[in-house]
Amino acid sequence: MSLRNSVAVIFFLLIAIFFVFSAFITHPFGEFNNENSPEMDQYIIDNTQNETGADNGVTSVVFDYRGFDTLGEATVLFTAVAGVIILFRRLKK
């Protein structure tokens, strides 16, 4: 095993240990109001229908509470389309 391979294996093991331990640290699925879960989850579950009027909580988060994030996603897609059309412009002729 060469030096580069052993460095890659050690790095992979470090990343794997990090992900496994961080999976144990996250709060349990479906439980709220313990000390690890943020209060924002319960706030959105309680108030999303009155504030945004939408039945789907995920869409109300994506398009109302976190609208700037969706704006960033739309900008990423716009940039990708513009880049592809510019890149393949010469190949059309």
Added chain:
Amino acid sequence: MSGMSRIVKTVTNITFPLVLIYGLYVIAHGHLTPGGGFQGGAVVASGLAMILVAYGSVWTMKKINEKHLSALESLGALGFIGLAFLGLIFGTWFFNNYLVGNEILFGEIGRGAANIYTAGVIPLMNFAVGLKVIAGLFAIVLVMAYATRLKEGK
């Protein structure tokens, strides 16, 4: 006669309206059921990519130009940002949901009864983002397919 065989074209003709209707349903019911503008737009764009595979890029490029798709995509983006700025004008802040509570358009508040006339600007933003995703993804696939077609022809 470009494209694939007659069997593929027939199956595409049968399944494309179903894919189109399902994608538009996901877009239009984005504030009620799982999904939204991005997901439904991806469904419709994959249906259009199926047409592209079955009929060939030359035939598809004759039917619709990618400049029109770019115009549609920019229209969707402008609609999305314009709705956000209208929240700044009619409401109080950027991305304000100013239509909820009023009786103008989509003004009612959903109570879990799957009422589609709810959620204010969220359905309009879903339509804008859906138009943007449909046009954008189909423009990417169409331009790439047309460019590789020219490389094979040489």
